[in-house]
Amino acid sequence: SHAVGLTIAPSQAGFECLGDRVALRRVLFNLIDNALRYGTAAHLTVSEQDGIVMIHVDDDGPGIPEAHRSDLMQPFSRLEPSRSRETGGAGLGLAIAQTLVAAHDGTLSIGDAPTGGARVTVDLPRFLPSGHRQG
Numbered sequence: 001s002h003a004v005g006l007t008i009a010p011s012q013a014g015f016e017c018l019g020d021r022v023a024l025r026r027v028l029f030n031l032i033d034n035a036l037r038y039g040t041a042a043h044l045t046v047s048e049q050d051g052i053v054m055i056h057v058d059d060d061g062p063g064i065p066e067a068h069r070s071d072l073m074q075p076f077s078r079l080e081p082s083r084s085r086e087t088g089g090a091g092l093g094l095a096i097a098q099t100l101v102a103a104h105d106g107t108l109s110i111g112d113a114p115t116g117g118a119r120v121t122v123d124l125p126r127f128l129p130s131g132h133r134q135g
Helices: 021-036 095-105
Strands: 005-006 041-049 052-059 106-114 117-126
Touching: 021 041, 021 052, 021 095, 021 117, 095 106, 095 117
Parallel strands: 005 041
Antiparallel strands: 041 052, 052 117, 106 117
């Protein structure tokens, strides 16, 4: 069975991003789906720092070697070429996710999760209502 967890520190709750709800939902669904495909759990952590909302999606899979990370941002790229379309691979997923995040003035990056698996990070600008100053 697969587990999906979400952590938001109480002091961090309540910030907003402007964007297309369907597009951002698609990004997160894709990242969670990839985490569950390569591991048994997806753990999301949401935090904010200096006007940037950071969403980390960590898995407990084998991780993604640094040499392959930029390749996975290209359309149709798969970490394991032997995998069939039905059984896995990122396919267009990460390339589309990166494009959608960039359209929201954000960035998507691949790194190492503290658990040893992969960490995909989405950084999006925080929405601040006019007249509100950043603390």
